[in-house]
Amino acid sequence: MKTFSIAIHGGAGTLVKGMMTPELEAQYKSALQLALDSGYKVLEAGKTAVEAVEVAVKLLEDSHLFNAGKGSVFTATETHEMDASIMDGKTLNAGGVSLITGIKNPVSLARDVMEKSEHVFLAGDGAMQFAKELNYKLEDASYFYDEFRHNQWLEIKDTDSFQLDHAKKKDSKFGTVGAVACDKDGNIAAATSTGGMTNKKWGRVGDSPMIGAGNYANNKTCAISCTGSGEFFIRGVVAYDVACLMEHKGMSVKDASSEVIHKRILEIGGDGGLIAVDTKGNIAMPFNTEGMYRGQKSSDGIDDVSIYG
Numbered sequence: 001m002k003t004f005s006i007a008i009h010g011g012a013g014t015l016v017k018g019m020m021t022p023e024l025e026a027q028y029k030s031a032l033q034l035a036l037d038s039g040y041k042v043l044e045a046g047k048t049a050v051e052a053v054e055v056a057v058k059l060l061e062d063s064h065l066f067n068a069g070k071g072s073v074f075t076a077t078e079t080h081e082m083d084a085s086i087m088d089g090k091t092l093n094a095g096g097v098s099l100i101t102g103i104k105n106p107v108s109l110a111r112d113v114m115e116k117s118e119h120v121f122l123a124g125d126g127a128m129q130f131a132k133e134l135n136y137k138l139e140d141a142s143y144f145y146d147e148f149r150h151n152q153w154l155e156i157k158d159t160d161s162f163q164l165d166h167a168k169k170k171d172s173k174f175g176t177v178g179a180v181a182c183d184k185d186g187n188i189a190a191a192t193s194t195g196g197m198t199n200k201k202w203g204r205v206g207d208s209p210m211i212g213a214g215n216y217a218n219n220k221t222c223a224i225s226c227t228g229s230g231e232f233f234i235r236g237v238v239a240y241d242v243a244c245l246m247e248h249k250g251m252s253v254k255d256a257s258s259e260v261i262h263k264r265i266l267e268i269g270g271d272g273g274l275i276a277v278d279t280k281g282n283i284a285m286p287f288n289t290e291g292m293y294r295g296q297k298s299s300d301g302i303d304d305v306s307i308y309g
């Protein structure tokens with residue numbers, strides 16, 4: 001039987017051993033394991049990679065631990081603006097949403113953009129109108145309130161700075177989430193979801209909802225979900241860059257991912273990581289930060305979640 005597999009991430013950043021309590025570490029690991037197992041079960045049941053990445057990302061969005069969905073960071077105006085995307089490597093269909101508010105699972109709205117609209121990317125009021133037409137329920141602000149996130153915002157709210165959830169502060173939490181999967185038919189998909197950066201303003205959008213930058217899937221090469229300094233990941237067109245190295249230079253998913261994260265993105269000043277899978281189910285999870293919340297599971301028997309480098 002062909003190998004099928006899934007990988008997930010919950011953000012990369014200054015994650016140093018001993019930084020958090022053993023209890024909190026255990027909470028992170030169990031949230032990651034739950035998302036990983038749930039996505040894997042979808043693949044095991046013979047369903048598609050698209051289905052699997054959506055299921056895994058939804059669970060990460062439902063956890064307050066990660067900067068996506070429920071745990072999204074605060075914007076400069078004390079709101080939450082979320083971005084998400086999904087791509088099907090078999091068809092090259094893709095969907096992205098940005099600057100959305102009140103939606104419990106932004107990844108599902110991205111999937112609806114992919115499957116129920118003629119478009120690829122909807123933003124702001126228009127994306128919300130689309131959600132309304134599909135009868136999405138809107139959560140009120142209290143659903144997204146998290147004291148830790150609020151304190152992060154209070155610290156910088158009167159400044160011009162905005163803070164990546166990857167900031168080099170010992171107490172920072174990290175958390176854009178993503179999943180990539182290869183199903184039993186060898187089709188691959190990727191999904192990514194984020195709350196962006198604390199205190200962001202002017203409708204700032206990062207790489208996560210942008211096809212080719214933070215998310216990409218193509219059965220010719222690989223499926224990728226990124227996390228890191230979005231502005232640099234956009235400039236580096238990181239997800240597509242990995243796919244290009246595979247397609248045009250014949251590199252493996254591991255070598256191409258490593259080249260981009262340990263060389264090409266560093267050269268332009270970016271930091272972060274990515275998860276990638278090819279159509280044989282091979283997984284790569286490189287990062288150039290101290291750590292990355294991550295997990296991988298495959299029909300070959302791999303099953304692990306980890307945080308540190």
Ligand code: ASP
Nearest residue numbers: 176196206207227228230
């Ligand atoms: N890449 C995301 C952004 O720039 C942030 C992250 O990965 O945590 O919006």
